[in-house]
Amino acid sequence: MKFRTMAIAAASAAAMVAGAGFATVAAAYEYTVPNLVYRTGPYAPNGIPLANGFIDYMNMLNERDGGIDGVKVNVIECETGYNTKVSVECYENLKNEGESGALIFNPHSTGVTYALIPKATADEIPILSMGYGRTSAADGTVFPYIFNFPATYWSQASVFVKYVGAKEGGMDNLKGKKIALVYHNSAYGKEPIKTLEVLAEKYGFELMLLPVDHPGQEQKATWLQVRRGKPDWVFMWGWGVMNQVAIKEAAAIRFPMDHFIGVWWSGSENDVAPAGDAADGYLAGTMHAPGRDFGAIKDIITHVYDKGNGGGDLDRVGEVLYNRGMLEAIFTAQAIRNAVKIHGTKEINGKQLRDGLEVLTVTEESLSADGLSNFMKPFKVTCEDHEGAGLIAIQQWNAKDQKWVLVSDWIEPMTDIVRGLVKEDAGAFAKENNITPRSCS
Amino acid sequence: MLYRETGQFKTSYQSDQALFTITQDRFLVGAILAVAVFLIPFGINDYWSKSILLPFLVFALISLGLNILVGYCGQISLGTGGFMAVGAYSCYKIMTSFPELNLIVVIVLAGLCAAGVGVLFGLPSLRIKGFYLAVATLAAQFFLVWMFNKVPWFYNYEMSQITAPPREVFGVLVTSAEASPAAQYLFMLGFVIVFTWIAMNLVRGRVGRSWMAIRDRDIAAELMGVRPLQTKLTAFAVSSFYVGMGGALVFTIWLGTVEVTETFDILQSSFFVLFAIIIGGLGSILGSFLGAAFMTLMPVVLKVLLVDVVGVIPVTAKHIEFILVGSLIIIFLINEPHGMARMWGIAKEKMRLWPFPY
Numbered sequence: 001m002k003f004r005t006m007a008i009a010a011a012s013a014a015a016m017v018a019g020a021g022f023a024t025v026a027a028a029y030e031y032t033v034p035n036l037v038y039r040t041g042p043y044a045p046n047g048i049p050l051a052n053g054f055i056d057y058m059n060m061l062n063e064r065d066g067g068i069d070g071v072k073v074n075v076i077e078c079e080t081g082y083n084t085k086v087s088v089e090c091y092e093n094l095k096n097e098g099e100s101g102a103l104i105f106n107p108h109s110t111g112v113t114y115a116l117i118p119k120a121t122a123d124e125i126p127i128l129s130m131g132y133g134r135t136s137a138a139d140g141t142v143f144p145y146i147f148n149f150p151a152t153y154w155s156q157a158s159v160f161v162k163y164v165g166a167k168e169g170g171m172d173n174l175k176g177k178k179i180a181l182v183y184h185n186s187a188y189g190k191e192p193i194k195t196l197e198v199l200a201e202k203y204g205f206e207l208m209l210l211p212v213d214h215p216g217q218e219q220k221a222t223w224l225q226v227r228r229g230k231p232d233w234v235f236m237w238g239w240g241v242m243n244q245v246a247i248k249e250a251a252a253i254r255f256p257m258d259h260f261i262g263v264w265w266s267g268s269e270n271d272v273a274p275a276g277d278a279a280d281g282y283l284a285g286t287m288h289a290p291g292r293d294f295g296a297i298k299d300i301i302t303h304v305y306d307k308g309n310g311g312g313d314l315d316r317v318g319e320v321l322y323n324r325g326m327l328e329a330i331f332t333a334q335a336i337r338n339a340v341k342i343h344g345t346k347e348i349n350g351k352q353l354r355d356g357l358e359v360l361t362v363t364e365e366s367l368s369a370d371g372l373s374n375f376m377k378p379f380k381v382t383c384e385d386h387e388g389a390g391l392i393a394i395q396q397w398n399a400k401d402q403k404w405v406l407v408s409d410w411i412e413p414m415t416d417i418v419r420g421l422v423k424e425d426a427g428a429f430a431k432e433n434n435i436t437p438r439s440c441s
Numbered sequence: 442m443l444y445r446e447t448g449q450f451k452t453s454y455q456s457d458q459a460l461f462t463i464t465q466d467r468f469l470v471g472a473i474l475a476v477a478v479f480l481i482p483f484g485i486n487d488y489w490s491k492s493i494l495l496p497f498l499v500f501a502l503i504s505l506g507l508n509i510l511v512g513y514c515g516q517i518s519l520g521t522g523g524f525m526a527v528g529a530y531s532c533y534k535i536m537t538s539f540p541e542l543n544l545i546v547v548i549v550l551a552g553l554c555a556a557g558v559g560v561l562f563g564l565p566s567l568r569i570k571g572f573y574l575a576v577a578t579l580a581a582q583f584f585l586v587w588m589f590n591k592v593p594w595f596y597n598y599e600m601s602q603i604t605a606p607p608r609e610v611f612g613v614l615v616t617s618a619e620a621s622p623a624a625q626y627l628f629m630l631g632f633v634i635v636f637t638w639i640a641m642n643l644v645r646g647r648v649g650r651s652w653m654a655i656r657d658r659d660i661a662a663e664l665m666g667v668r669p670l671q672t673k674l675t676a677f678a679v680s681s682f683y684v685g686m687g688g689a690l691v692f693t694i695w696l697g698t699v700e701v702t703e704t705f706d707i708l709q710s711s712f713f714v715l716f717a718i719i720i721g722g723l724g725s726i727l728g729s730f731l732g733a734a735f736m737t738l739m740p741v742v743l744k745v746l747l748v749d750v751v752g753v754i755p756v757t758a759k760h761i762e763f764i765l766v767g768s769l770i771i772i773f774l775i776n777e778p779h780g781m782a783r784m785w786g787i788a789k790e791k792m793r794l795w796p797f798p799y
Contacts, residue, residue, distance in 0.1 A: 039756035040763075079755040084703055087698065089492040089741065114602045115698045118618035134600075185590060187602040187700055214702055428599070432537075432606055433617070 032098030043240035052324025110188035138387035150390025216242025251278030280399035292318035293417030295371025498561030506683025512724035515656030522579030522710030530756035555685020563677025667692035722782025
């Protein structure tokens with residue numbers, strides 16, 4: 001009896017799965033934009049605002065303008081838990097979704113980006129790893145489908161060194177200084193090491209490497225080493241729970257917060273809030289301004305949240321990572337408009353969207369048209385340069401007012417050094433994988 | 442009725458020693474193999490290959506390996522992830538150092554490397570038993586993963602994430618993203634079929650019987666002349682060989698790229714495979730396959746059911762999935778502590794008595 005009920009349950013489950021294959025209903029043409037998100041797991045505190053910003057902006061376009069140039073955008077979220085295997089499953093599941101096929105993927109993880117680079121290139125679907133992922137993918141001749149504008153980890157590392165140089169009263173004063181890098185012990189966290197090593201040699205500072213293992217809840221030993229090694233500055237490449245723990249530990253050993261700089265993935269409200277007042281003065285890189293004083297966000301509130309369709313809580317709109325998710329959506333929308341213009345058809349596919357991404361140009365005019373005046377600095381993507389070498393600013397946490405404030409000018413990365421390293425690494429990748437770099441002229 | 446063995450007489454030694462002595466079993470296995478080899482490659486696409494068939498096959502091979510150690514020889518191991526990592530990284534080193542070498546040879550060599558490391562970490566099993574051994578093998582997991590992340594020689598001084606370069610076998614591309622799903626599937630299937638056949642013969646022969654003797658009562662086995670040193674170490678070697686090849690196949694065929702701290706993480710590899718064989722059935726070849734199928738396919742099936750059929754939003758579906766997979770494991774183990782292989786045995790029993798089972 002028991003066996004029979006179980007057999008029936010199994011059979012009906014199998015039938016439902018089989019039925020799912022035929023359940024797709026034909027609808028009007030839409031732009032299918034999958035989003036690999038993580039609203040669960042140890043990286044969820046950062047994953048949630050990022051996912052909300054993206055889906056809210058696309059929903060706002062659908063509400064306000066009826067989509068992009070009159071064609072609705074269909075955002076399909078797939079929950080990955082920041083796990084590479086699940087992300088690959090999501091990618092394979094979604095790549096042929098909808099009439100347009102998946103137009104673009106946002107992996108939201110450097111490890112996943114590495115895993116998807118060969119697959120997406122073979123399937124001709126662009127990947128937007130905005131400010132993360134494989135740095136050498138900035139070389140568009142070797143990585144035709146991968147984009148990491150507006151700036152890479154290497155550019156950012158060079159900006160941090162420049163900022164430190166300015167604070168120390170000139171790049172010459174870096175000699176003999178000690179900089180520690182606290183990093184997530186993965187492909188992501190290891191990204192800046194190469195650049196920092198090159199810069200350490202050039203400017204004569206000492207680099208101290210302190211890895212933190214996934215997920216980063218245990219960092220007592222790391223910060224003990226910081227206390228012993230007495231570095232002048234600490235840089236951090238962290239993500240998820242690791243950020244909060246690091247800031248709390250730094251506060252516990254009374255490390256001066258204004259000498260502690262996080263990558264732009266370690267500089268959101270979630271990261272500093274748990275440390276309370278002790279986090280006051282903590283610094284982080286950023287590619288865009290925080291806050292709500294932008295037309296685009298006001299439109300999101302009017303068209304999405306006021307109608308009760310928001311992806312998250314209204315009071316978290318305008319957080320750093322929310323704005324970053326929104327920025328991804330804005331670039332995607334602009335690339336779709338470009339591609340439609342280039343190919344003269346509204347029914348584009350992933351390959352055509354790539355052409356739209358390669359002419360992406362952000363200017364003061366385009367920013368104010370998108371409702372983003374003073375949000376970020378202009379940059380330009382080309383066929384060769386998928387990074388765009390955008391400008392990077394440093395923001396500081398003000399614990400009293402509970403908000404991030406920009407404390408530096410927009411700093412230009414050391415493009416000459418970074419570009420050389422990118423060429424070198426991309427060349428090695430091309431050789432290993434028998435890729436002939438395409439010509440861009 | 443449906444599954445009647447009456448009247449099937451074995452008239453020669455050969456038929457008495459056949460792998461499948463019952464006609465119905467032979468027919469069933471033959472049919473499954475025929476579908477797997479001749480039908481599936483024509484209907485396969487990327488999704489079925491990368492998300493369903495390849496993970497199932499590779500975890501079946503790895504579960505088989507661990508089952509040899511845990512199920513047949515009774516030595517608990519939590520080092521599976523570490524041995525998979527040895528397979529993957531030695532495969533990468535051999536692939537990049539000798540680009541002309543046939544990939545089949547590379548994967549077998551990678552398995553041999555893992556076997557060597559397995560023997561090394563199996564040495565404590567001569568002194569310590571049960572849970573204490575499990576803790577000792579845990580050292581393999583943490584040490585090996587740490588080492589592959591720490592020592593740059595293993596990833597050729599590049600980024601710590603290793604990527605499989607494109608390789609052809611008999612003129613057909615099997616690694617890298619351009620490889621066709623059918624080619625990758627057949628390559629993986631070939632390994633699984635050949636090594637399942639070898640394992641089936643191993644466990645019913647002299648070696649397998651000595652493993653089981655050690656498992657059932659080691660002192661009694663020793664008195665009967667089974668040498669614990671050789672027996673335990675061969676179990677570790679064969680098991681790690683299978684697990685290592687599995688790791689190499691995960692890296693080259695299934696994922697194409699591996700980050701040691703994530704892919705071979707303890708929860709996603711060591712515990713995952715241990716759960717698979719406990720659910721599937723310890724000491725059973727079929728159990729390894731059923732357990733691997735349960736562990737790899739259940740999340741995908743639940744996701745498809747909840748998101749695409751019922752229409753739950755993905756994040757809620759994920760939470761429900763955590764709850765369901767956990768409770769399903771508990772329900773399975775309460776209903777049938779001997780695993781799914783035993784359930785299949787009961788089902789056969791019922792079919793024998795059909796239409797009046799009791």
